[in-house]
Amino acid sequence: MRDEAQVWLALLRRNAVSVADLAGQLGVTRQHAHRLLTGRRPAETQRLELDSALALGVPGNGHPLYAIGELDDSGELDLVPAGDAQPLFADRHVAMSLAEELEGASPHVCVLPVWPSYAWRNLVAFHAAWGAQPEPRKVFVVDGSDDDVPLDALLKEICTGLEATLRARALGRDPAFLHDVDSRLSGYTDARLPQ
Secondary structure, eight states, rough: OOOOOHHHHHHHHHTTTTTHHHHHTTTTOOHHHHHHHTSSSGGGGHOOOOOOHHHHSSSOOOOOEEEEEEEEETTTTTEETTTTTTEEEEHHHHHEEEEHHTTTTOOOEEEEEEOOHHHHHHHHHHHTTTOOOOOOOGGGOOOOSSSSSOOOHHHHHHHHHHHHHHHHHHGGGHHHHHHHHHHHHHHHHHHOOOO
């Protein structure tokens, strides 16, 4: 599973926020913000502020939710859907424990702070790739308040969907498939190089 400091630094780059900008948002010195981001200073007391400042999407009211994501070796961040749904978590600790369970399916798994509108747009893009109509109810919050479905049963079902998505995505990094794609398309990419 990706280290929290790696995730925060990737979110900083993704959001095009400087350490100085983040320090201003948090009301701390640049050095203090850098230590928080790199894990050299415990972030527990400012975690919510950090997550709010670095969450994917346009900030809304309140605080962000949490999604299972992937941070690849090139620094790209992606939300991971569970089948055709995008579960979000109100409790970061619940998301972290689920991410730990998913580590066997992907070493790139992480927990990402996210604003609901970003999760929705991500799910719409996922459905559009298949020509399917997205449904707002497919973005939902797991918070344990539903008395009809026990939280453990819900998390088990979500974990199964996330794991299937992560295993399918792993094919995108499979060296044999990458070699096959490169060799099949190299004639097109080589032909377009300037002479």
